[in-house]
Amino acid sequence: MSIDAATVRKVARLARLAEPEERLEPLAKEVSAILTWIEQLNEVDTDGVEPMTSAVKVALPMREDVVTDGGDPKRVLSNAPKVVGNFYVVPKVVE
Amino acid sequence: MSDLTSLTLKAALDGLASKSFSSAELTKAHVEAVAAARALNAYVAETPEKALEMACASDERRAHGEAGPLDGAPLGIKDLFCTEGVASTAASKILGGFKPTYESTVTANLWRDGAVMLGKLNMDEFAMGSSNETSAYGPVVNPWRKEGSNADLTPGGSSGGSAAAVAAQLCLGATATDTGGSIRQPAAFTGTVGIKPTYGRCSRWGVVAFASSLDQAGPMARTVEDTAILLKSMAGHDPKDSTSLPVEVPDFPSFVGKSVKGLRIGVPKEYRVEGMPAEIEALWQTGVEWLREAGCEIVEVSLPHTKYALPAYYIIAPAEASSNLARYDGMRYGLRVNGSNLTDTYEQTRAEGFGAEVKRRILIGTYVLSAGYYDAYYLKALKVRRRIAEDFDQAFEKVDALLTPTAPSAAFALGDKSDDPVAMYLNDIFTVTTNLAGLPGMSLPAGLDASGLPLGLQLIGRPLDEGTLFSLGGAIEKAADFRGRPQKWW
Numbered sequence: 001m002s003i004d005a006a007t008v009r010k011v012a013r014l015a016r017l018a019e020p021e022e023r024l025e026p027l028a029k030e031v032s033a034i035l036t037w038i039e040q041l042n043e044v045d046t047d048g049v050e051p052m053t054s055a056v057k058v059a060l061p062m063r064e065d066v067v068t069d070g071g072d073p074k075r076v077l078s079n080a081p082k083v084v085g086n087f088y089v090v091p092k093v094v095e
Numbered sequence: 096m097s098d099l100t101s102l103t104l105k106a107a108l109d110g111l112a113s114k115s116f117s118s119a120e121l122t123k124a125h126v127e128a129v130a131a132a133r134a135l136n137a138y139v140a141e142t143p144e145k146a147l148e149m150a151c152a153s154d155e156r157r158a159h160g161e162a163g164p165l166d167g168a169p170l171g172i173k174d175l176f177c178t179e180g181v182a183s184t185a186a187s188k189i190l191g192g193f194k195p196t197y198e199s200t201v202t203a204n205l206w207r208d209g210a211v212m213l214g215k216l217n218m219d220e221f222a223m224g225s226s227n228e229t230s231a232y233g234p235v236v237n238p239w240r241k242e243g244s245n246a247d248l249t250p251g252g253s254s255g256g257s258a259a260a261v262a263a264q265l266c267l268g269a270t271a272t273d274t275g276g277s278i279r280q281p282a283a284f285t286g287t288v289g290i291k292p293t294y295g296r297c298s299r300w301g302v303v304a305f306a307s308s309l310d311q312a313g314p315m316a317r318t319v320e321d322t323a324i325l326l327k328s329m330a331g332h333d334p335k336d337s338t339s340l341p342v343e344v345p346d347f348p349s350f351v352g353k354s355v356k357g358l359r360i361g362v363p364k365e366y367r368v369e370g371m372p373a374e375i376e377a378l379w380q381t382g383v384e385w386l387r388e389a390g391c392e393i394v395e396v397s398l399p400h401t402k403y404a405l406p407a408y409y410i411i412a413p414a415e416a417s418s419n420l421a422r423y424d425g426m427r428y429g430l431r432v433n434g435s436n437l438t439d440t441y442e443q444t445r446a447e448g449f450g451a452e453v454k455r456r457i458l459i460g461t462y463v464l465s466a467g468y469y470d471a472y473y474l475k476a477l478k479v480r481r482r483i484a485e486d487f488d489q490a491f492e493k494v495d496a497l498l499t500p501t502a503p504s505a506a507f508a509l510g511d512k513s514d515d516p517v518a519m520y521l522n523d524i525f526t527v528t529t530n531l532a533g534l535p536g537m538s539l540p541a542g543l544d545a546s547g548l549p550l551g552l553q554l555i556g557r558p559l560d561e562g563t564l565f566s567l568g569g570a571i572e573k574a575a576d577f578r579g580r581p582q583k584w585w
Binding site for chain 1: 192193194195196293294295308309334337338340341400402403406407409410417421424425426427428429430431433434436437438439440441442443445446449454455457458459461462465472474475476477478479480481482484516517530531532533558
């Protein structure tokens with residue numbers, strides 16, 4: 001399967017990656033080469049095969065629904081690019 | 096005291112126990128070796144003060160008779176593990192300067208048992224790569240060189256810093272992680288031992304996520320016994336990782352040296368690939384003979400879906416990565432590049448913060464999960480993944496473990512494969528199957544090729560049967576008597 005520059009532009013937008021126009025064509029070529037190689041999977045008969053969603057055959061455990069951590073805004077915010085008081089500062093979302 | 100860096104972890108622990116030297120002396124020797132080896136680019140952050148502080152605390156504990164199983168042993172930590180107060184960046188610009196306020200469970204277990212941290216080790220960005228060339232800090236250089244050559248070789252990846260540091264005696268052992276071969280391929284390229292345990296053996300809590308259904312932490316060291324000692328400390332159930340298995344941790348070191356007589360060893364015929372050097376094929380045969388002489392029964396087995404493992408992996412891993420890496424949005428931690436509005440800020444931050452290979456995988460992952468392609472790619476890959484796991488289930492009805500080569504080549508030159516993603520991906524052709532099936536796999540050095548570079552063999556075991564791998568690894572190690580060490584040029 002080969003994909004074109006317009007598809008790369010769309011996928012890059014979905015992934016929130018700014019890609020300059022001149023990169024779209026080369027990226028389309030690179031990604032197409034990988035997707036073409038991946039397509040050999042179509043040779044495998046997977047009719048009636050259950051998708052494997054976990055590497056080990058165990059059911060996920062349940063835990064008590066209780067607070068185990070928290071109440072420490074200084075630690076939570078210590079790596080933030082911009083902070084005022086106990087708040088993250090982010091670009092304006094609503095005009 | 097420079098010879099203290101040439102000790103195995105076991106010998107160092109014995110020396111500490113018999114008071115032949117202190118942890119402060121042992122640690123100082125390693126700190127000096129690390130500082131003298133910057134040409135290898137193995138460490139991205141050195142923490143000499145913290146190391147000496149931890150070493151002195153260890154000596155205190157030992158003086159009071161309170162030494163733990165790893166007390167006083169200096170180790171290197173892959174930069175993928177979050178370490179409290181010490182920059183942890185996954186070798187990515189997007190996490191530049193990130194200082195966790197918490198400790199990963201695996202490293203916390205090591206410190207609980209008394210280990211000393213020398214610093215953080217270089218790696219491929221977000222563990223995506225097989226040559227260490229995707230690191231934002233530049234590639235690690237393999238301490239090994241071809242005979243009569245000065246060309247820089249890759250140490251493999253993604254745990255290239257861990258592998259190079261262990262091989263060059265810049266630590267007694269290191270933590271590493273393996274999503275498609277990132278412990279075992281670098282181990283093979285550097286003449287070191289590495290084991291990826293069963294999925295769920297080690298907690299993933301505090302380990303920067305790449306592909307959560309495949310990621311697993313494990314140790315690298317210079318002997319099979321040393322990796323067994325390290326894994327015993329690293330492993331264990333952790334309520335903070337719901338996929339960590341609630342099972343007892345066996346006494347792994349006790350398996351090393353056990354007889355392997357009567358064990359049935361499978362040799363999968365599909366692991367002979369076109370273009371593989373004859374030396375690797377020959378070494379594999381030698382390995383088979385070693386195990387036969389040790390009393391194992393050799394059985395040819397078939398894993399018919401082997402060739403589909405890599406293409407399935409390159410759907411599943413990027414899909415999970417695109418989801419995991421969505422968190423890097425420049426709002427709460429890491430890099431922020433201000434754009435004209437919120438979306439532009441996200442897009443500029445991620446474009447600037449991620450390297451080319453990481454972006455490529457995010458694009459592929461986003462594409463295969465997008466509307467209209469999910470069934471054709473992602474769901475198909477999950478079904479093929481089950482076929483691959485079933486191949487192993489059937490093989491393990493007949494055999495106790497499998498023996499294969501670790502990688503289809505010896506270490507290659509930096510720059511050799513960086514223009515061809517698929518050629519680079521093929522490095523993991525023998526290792527990626529165990530990640531998909533969740534099985535334990537070990538690589539250990541078995542010989543040198545004609546140009547003097549190390550080659551590795553891989554052992555694959557049943558789920559939670561690392562013990563058998565340590566016994567078999569011990570038997571191969573004894574037969575191979577591999578004593579190769581890189582000639583110091585750095």
